[in-house]
Amino acid sequence: MNGRSHPDILDELFRGEQGSGPVSGLEELEALIRVCLPKAAPCNKAKLLPLKRRQANSKRKTTHYLREDVFDGLTQAKDILLRLLPEGSKSKASKSNLVNHAVNQLLREIEEKGLDGPLVKSILGKIE
Incomplete structure (x- = not known):
């Protein structure tokens, strides 16, 4: 130990200079x-998060x-639309x-008309 009136316990611990006995005040420090x-709050099981709706601009x-x-x-429809659309809207012709x-038009027709829609009848006619 060094000759100070209050020994630097942390310094002694880092340097390995402490004596073979327990460090005085350690129990009080742990209690403090x-x-x-x-206080640790009781941890509940993690709740399942609701699925987020996909953003309209997400792609796969x-x-x-x-x-x-x-x-x-x-390809022909894309080329025709590229010629018809104004310069700022050409990206919509992909x-x-x-x-x-x-596909959205087909889904809308199925929701509105069910099996009686012309697109659905056309698809079912080709299957049967």
Whole structure:
């Protein structure tokens, strides 16, 4: 120990200079720490968070096979729209956007008319 009137316990601990006996005041320090610590709230099981609705602009890459004539029609529709749309709106004429509109139109028709819609009848007619 050094010759100070109040020994630096932390310094002695870091330097390894403490004696073989227990450090005086250690029990009081531990008791003070325990008293000052906030009481731990009982932890409940984590609640499941509700699923968030996907944002309208979220995308997922996917691959679907189209007949060649359908693919050519999609390309032709894109090219026609690119010529017709004003300069600021040309990004709306992507193949992905055209497919999104077609699928949304089909879903809207199914919701409104059920099996009686012309698109659904056309699809079912080709299946049967």
